[in-house]
Amino acid sequence: MKNENNEMQIELTPEIAEGIYSNLAIISHSSSEFVVDFVRLMPGVPKAPVKSRIILTPEHAKRLxxxxxxxILKYEKQFGPIRMNDNNNNMPPFMAPGGEA
Known part of the structure; x- marks a missing residue:
């Protein structure tokens, strides 16, 4: 929705504003879309539920x-480098199983 100054107004409901915590993203794709499943892994819990699924066109995936x-560059300029724990033997935070949606 655009106002008279041609600015887009984005509505953020209280429910969506709370956000969803995710510590794993599974990314797959087809020829026409990218699918990103945001998952919450919890220690000692055998099932990890998908908390949110975002579907994007290839163009929007690249823009994202x-x-x-x-x-990330702006963040690191302000707060310093983001450290990566490369010694973590757990599942990586981003996966692309097979690459097909």
Whole structure:
């Protein structure tokens, strides 16, 4: 929805504003879409529920990649480098099983 100044107004409901915590993203794709499943892994719990699924066109997936990269650079400029725990033998936080949706 755009106002008279041609600015987009985005509505954020209280429920959505709370956010969803995720510590694993599973990314798959087809020729026409990328599917990102956000999962919450909990220690000692055998099942990890998908908390949210986002479906994007390839173009929007690439735009998201660039936007995240830009924001990580801004974050690190302000707060310092983000440390990665490469010694973690657990499942990686981002996976692409088979690459097909």
């Amino acid at each position: 990649m660039f936007a995240i990269e830009e924001n």
